[in-house]
Amino acid sequence: MTPPPGGTPRRVSALRARLGAAACLLVAAGARSAAAQIPDSTTTPDTSWNPDSTRAPVAASSPSYRWQFDGAGLLYSEKGRAKVIEPQARITRLFPDGQTLSATLGLDVITGASPTGAIPTTTVQTTTTPSGNVQTATANEVPTHPFNDLREGLDLEWTKPFGGWLTPSLGTHFSREKDYRSVGGTAKLSVAMMRKLTTVTVGAGYNEDRVDPVGGTRAPLADGSVLLGTGANPKRVRSALAGVSRVLTRRWLFGVTGSRSTEHGYLTDPYKVISVLDTTGAPTSDVVTESRPTSRTRYDVLASSVYHLTQNILYASYRYYWDDWGVTSHTADARYRVELSNQSFFQPHIRYYFQTRANFFQFGLPQGAPLPEFATSDARLGDLRTITLGATYGFHPHAGPGEVTLRAEYLRQWGKGSGGDQDGGEFEGEGAPAASSGRIDFIPPESIGSIVVGYSIPF
């Protein structure tokens, strides 16, 4: 820097210090709320904490905007099974004092088929649904039942920062589908401390759900012809969360969150069945309904990191989960955002999921043997792996405002468990029965594709 005529290096240094102090005050005082009162101002965004996430820093939103619209649409397809179209729209009102009020409306249109829980055999399987429909499953294929549903959901959330360090948040939601209704609320409190480098968040939620199976609630571990009733079954979910996040360096944000949730009530999947095995261990054409405990306590610990390299950003997280049904899981997730220009980015994604089975999971029940208290052969409670590969491309359209994102992902899910033939074939997976002949995967690999289109615009 060239000193001004007649100036000295000491005076320049003093000027620089004053400018630095002014910039510091501007940022530290919470430029967002101050600037919100000045139309069209361009200010340095503050780094107070994002009320929308338990640990995330607030977005660099321009306070001159009063509203924010976010939309996303999912197209989801399982090969030979379910297909889903899920549009979501959220409108957020941004108040000058940092307060936000948002409403999210979502729809799920689901059609296709879902596994019944029965294991595949080398013969054709025929079952009768509670509504009297007869289903036929092809030999050597996982038996499925057709279904369609429409889910409608509405979420409301209110957040208001106090004093730049305390941010309470309240939310409520309602959703319904053909056989399920959910009403609930959440409350969170974030406290920023240590010069806003550390944020501690605590939260709690409560759901009052009702499960209303089509055709009535079937008796557990029975052939499906016995109904317990035709009314709705209650299910209550309480959850609590505690987390801490920390700005470690100018480029690195790190957080750890632990949560616990308890579920009480009707937790059985009303449409799943279990194959009955004959004396040789091979599945018969008979099935019985499944039975699950009426309570479940879940725990998880999530560690997340966001690291800003020179231009690109690495997102990484790991979650450990366990519950009192015996399910444990590990989930590792990584995304790498590559800035292509000021107007676009590309973000590859990989996720790996590993799950152990519930302690009452079994592929079949031996004919004539005493029935256990609980049993399920739902693959989602078995030994399971999922790998996800995908990529997002985001850009600001030349012809208009806002940001568009396009994401495509491929999921591959597979389980552990197969039956071999009676002549010395291998049995894999605990409790895996024999197939009547040949080797059959009881949880064969499943391929899933999805596309998400997103759009965001402040106005």
Place this chain on the structure above:
Amino acid sequence: MSGRVRRLLARTFLAAAAAASAGCAAMKVEPWDRDLLAEKKMSFTPAPLESAIDDHVYFSKEGSTGGQGVGGGGCGCN
């Protein structure tokens, strides 16, 4: 899960929390150094709607859930 493993996890969580809140206090990030951190993309969930969709998909396909928050709209997810 055994109580021993749970205690180990709880201690790990507390240690991580302590490290995050205190152990790194020596690393000063001044307010004027938070330009990168203030960007929307520098958050754990930069696209909340897409994250919610993901949670819904995985909730319907896997046996475990959690980590991102409390509550949320339940579903039958057959």
